[in-house]
Amino acid sequence: MRLVFRWLLRLATLAILLAVIGVGLVYYLASRSLPDYSxxxxxxxxxxxxxxxxxxxNVPHIFARSDRDAYFGLGYTHAQDRLWQMMLLRRTAQGRLSELFGSRTVDTDTLIRRxxxxxxxxxxxxxxxxETLDALEAYAAGVNARIDEINRRSLGRGAPEFFLFDARLPPWQPADSLAVIKVMALQLSGHLSEEVLRARTSLALEDEDKLADILPDIPGDGVAALPEYAALAPGASRTAALEPVPERDGFLSPLPERGLAGASNAWAAAPSRSASGGTLLAGDPHLGFTAPSIxxxxxxxxTAGGVxxxxxxxxxxxMVGRSEQLGWAITxxxxxxxxxxxxxxxPDDPQQYRTPDGWKEFRTRRSIIEIKDxxxxxxxMRWTDNGPVLPGSVxxxxxxxxxxxxxSLSWTALSGRDTSMSAAVGLMGAQDVRSAIELSEAYVAPSQNLTLIDDETVAMKTIGTMPRRDPGHQSRGRLPSPGWVEANRWQxxxxxxxxxxxxxxAGGVVGNTNNKVIDRPFPRHMSxxxxxxxxxxxxxxxxQGREVHTRDSFIEAQLDTVSPAARxxxxxxxxxLWFTxxxxxxxxxxxxxxxALSLLADWNGEMNEHMPEPLIYAAWLRALQDRLIRDELGPLADExxxxxxxxxxxVFRDVSGASAWCNVIRSSRDETCTDIARLALDDALVWIDETYGTALESLRWGNAHQATHDHPVLGDVPVLRYFVNIRQSTSGGDHTLQRGRTSGQDPEPFLNVHGAGYRGVYDFADPDSSVFINSTGQSGHFLSRHYDDLGQLWRRGEYIPMSLDPELARAAAVGVTRLTAK
Incomplete structure (x- = not known):
């Protein structure tokens, strides 16, 4: 027995030793790619x-004697800290993810190729x-200098992920940067999903008038009645529209979920509305959360100055920031x-499609998708005059x-003459608001509201190509329309x-929270x-609550967590229900x-992470909407x-008879909205009990509303996920200025998945007092202390200095890299 124990002890010791050696070897290989900043x-x-x-x-300050060399330095620093992220974006744009990830990404590659x-x-x-060509070439040279350094010095392939996925590192090219912009445009475009949902809902609702309830127009002048989708597409199946949507694997897909195609906040105040006498600007663009941040x-x-x-x-x-003369933000x-x-x-030749002038051959090209294992x-791939033909799975x-x-899809980003990059480069050298607006005419897609300040002026300009539609367009762009009808085609x-x-x-303040900005009639409408x-x-x-604003009042607004929807x-x-x-x-x-009602009665609508009321409210409203629409829409309600x-x-104000949604069609009695509200609250409380199992007073919104800065590739890998994912309890919600868009997906519907990955506030009375932050950290290497060091500041609503003072940058610098010409 003693001999058996001795051998078991030896084997256990050997196993532990081998495990320690294995972990040490993995750490050594992974740490080889940690950049040396000095x-x-x-x-x-x-x-x-x-x-x-x-x-x-760890914010790089690049000092060069020419613009070309400055862009080279930016390319080098991006590749030092985010090489894996860059290569993943490039592969996405090329439709080559399946070479690394196998069949799981075939649908994404197929869509991107099409x-x-x-x-x-x-x-x-x-x-x-x-100037832009010069910037693109210099930037690519900087990226490639880092790749060459990695190869020559065996620096761990440049990032730990490259050990797990045997990805080649071909040189970066100018087209790669333009392709990344195309991917961002896809992530920020949501009208495709809205058209599909409107069409499916139109087919599913027996009472077509209810479409105006579930998909209402934003208040303002209304639009004329639209035809039913069934009239535009004879043969479209009402039964199919009610079928559950097949679950989509969103792994590495740039195609946004509905409601996650982009948001953001930006506002500016003129000197007349600023306590310091200088212009003010706050901006926080919203994208899906990842680790590292985008x-x-x-x-x-x-040469034009610091930016x-x-x-x-x-x-x-x-993309967002300030120079010595100008500040800009995008929404x-x-x-x-x-x-x-x-x-x-x-019907006689499926290689042809109908046009206003008769049948026409598709433009076609074959493409091979390589798939791992x-x-x-x-x-x-097929194209029509209107655009590429999309897979039915989209x-x-x-x-x-x-x-x-x-x-098929018409989309402004599908241009081979896209000069959006030139607009972005030109903006950094603009000397004032007017010149910035003029330079931005070159911008194509994705469309943005550009908020600008110089020393004296504030402005907001919508940039990006606006399609010209025919006044006789059958669906006004809100539903898929017959492509062979001339009036439905872009002009x-x-x-x-x-x-x-x-x-x-005149009021001295401009701003945008993705709200309706104009109400021009179709076809000169905006959206x-x-x-x-x-x-x-x-x-x-x-x-309007203040006569004058300061940097701190703009920060206060940026971090505000009161929900007007809840109020x-x-x-x-x-x-x-209250007091009855x-x-x-x-x-x-x-x-x-x-x-629960007692807690909500005393609540002011603040979506504070430490409070129980936001969770009760959010669960109640979610259950309420589901009860209202489930019997009419069936499985489509999941959308x-x-x-x-x-x-x-x-519904609860009974606008145009909308309270009819409260009555359950399939029941024998007539339910009131009070009945449905009470039942929904009970549903919510049961869900809370099953999920959290604590007293209502002990609930915390932040436990449910965690920001999910997850690694897009390694985030689901057991054990490793605890090292690469960054989870943070957060305040805010879907309808607060500090917006934290929830996932909406069971089993954790309130995870914070989309929000302000960047925040900046600029004060031109004292430009070096400006501040900014990103939501994770500068490094994409999970062993770096800069992987998540900014994340806790971001979560607490704190910022770091945004100064162009060289001496301030050098103070306590984490490293200085000198690149010398050969």
Whole structure:
């Protein structure tokens, strides 16, 4: 027995020793790719020596003698800290993810190939300005200098992920940067999904008038009645529209979920509204959360002066930030820049489609998709005059496509003459608001609202191509329409001066929370769908509540967590429930309901992470909407996975008879809205008990509303996920200025998945007092202390200095890299 024990002890010791050696070896290999920020390196591609000073937050300050060398330095720093992220973005744009990830990403690669994003990016290179071409080439040279250094010095392949996925590192090219912009455009475009949902809902509802309730127009002048989708697409199946949507694996897909196609906040105050006498600007663009953040903070010293702000690895430009003369922020404009078209196939020749002039051959090209651990597949890509033909799996297009038809997409980003990059580069050298607006005419997609300040003026301009539609368009771009009808086809673009513009307004304040900005009649309209009808109310109150503003008051607004939706809806849905219940024994559902109502009665609508009321409210509203729509829409109700405040308000105010939604069609009695509100509250409390199992007073919204900065590839890997994912308890919600968009997906519907990955506030009375932050950290290497060091500051609503002072950057710098010319 003693001998057996001795051998077991030896084997256990050996196993532990081997495990320690294995962990040590993994750590050694992974740590080889940690960048050294303090060094001197000789490189090709620069005209003179340049210096990269990493301040104490690891923000690189690039000091060069020429613009070309400054862009080289930016490319080098991006590749130092975010090489894996850049290569993943490039592979996405090329439709080559399946070479690394196998069959799981075939659908994504197929869609991207059909959109032809990378070839369009390649074609766009020659249309850039000479200055932009120079920037693209220098940036690519900087990236490639880092790749060459990795290969020569065996620096762990550049990132730990490259050990797990044997990805080659071909040189970076100018087209790669333009392709990244195309991918961002896809992530920020949501009208495609809205058209599909409107079509499916139109088919599913027996009472077509109810479409205006569940998908209401933002308040303002209405639009004329639209035809039913069934009239536009004879043969489209009402039964298919009610079928459950096949679960989509969103792994690495740039196609946004509905409601997650972009948001953001930006506002500016003129000197007349500023306590310091200088202009003020706050901006926080919203994207899906990842680890690392899509945003990377950087400063470049250009010949026109210093420029600092948020960059996107792969793109050689400060996308949001400030120079010495100008500050700029962007918000998603919600411009309707996508239209779906039904294309009728020739029954005698499926290689042809119907046009206003008769049958026409598709333009086609074959493409081979290589798949890891599987045989390659060949797809035939097809294009019509209206755009590329999409797979039926995209947002389940097949459910609304009649037999004998396919669906094509018109989209402004599908241009081989896209000069958006030139606009971004030009903006960094603009000297004032007016010149910035003029330079931005070159911007194509994705459409944005550009908020600007210089020393004296504030402005907001919608940038991006606005499609020209025919006044006789059958669906006004809100539903897929027959592509063979001339009136449904795009007729070029509207002139740039038709884009909304607000310069030096009399009130001294401009801003946007993705709210409706204009209400021009079709076809000069901007959009029928908007991203916000709630946050703007809180923003307007906070801006008008002060005669003058400061940097700190702008920060206060940026971090505000009061929900105007909660303040509006709770008195409506609880009107007949508060203070009307009878005494109930402890432990009964009635007592539980009374406790919840008592908490909500004293709540001011603040979505604070430490409070129970936001969780009770959010669960109640989610259950309420589901009860209202489930019997009419069936499985399609799953697509409405976020609360629609305007719908709830219409129902409980009985606008145009909308209270009819409260009656359950399939029951024998007539339910009232009070009945449904009470039942929904009980549903919510049961769900809370099953999920959290604690007293209501002990609930914390932050436990449910955790920000999910997850690694897009390794985030689901057991054990490793605890090292690469960054989870944070957060305040805010779907309808607060500090917006934290919830997932809407069971089993954790309130996870914070989409929000402000970058925040910046700029004060031109004292520019070096400006501040900014990103949501994780600068490094993409999970062993780096800079992987998540900014995350806790971001969660607490704190910022770091955004100064162009070189001495401040050098103070307590984490490293200085000197690149010298060979």
């Amino acid at each position: 060094k001197t390196l000789r490189v090709d591609g620069i005209t003179a020596d340049l210096e990269i000073v990493r301040d104490n937050s 959109l032809d994003l990378y070839n369009l990016a390649r074609a766009s290179v020659e249309h850039q300005t000479p 945003w990377y903070l950087a400063r470049m010293q250009l 600092i702000g948020g960059t996107i690895p792969g793109i050689p430009a400060i 998603s404009s919600y411009l309707d820049d996508q239209d779906l078209h039904l294309e009728e196939l020739n 599987a045989q390659p597949i060949t797809i035939t 947002y389940d297009l097949g459910a609304i496509t009649p037999q004998g038809h396919v669906m 070029g673009r509207l002139p740039y001066d038709q884009n909304p513009e607000f310069v030096a307004p 029928h769908e908007w991203g916000d009808s709630q946050r703007v109310m809180r923003w307007r109150a906070m801006m 509006t809806l709770l008195p409506l849905i609880g009107a007949d 219940g009878e005494a109930a024994a402890e432990g009964t559902p009635e007592r539980r309901r009374a406790e 409405y996975d976020h609360v629609q405040p305007l719908f709830i308000e219409r």
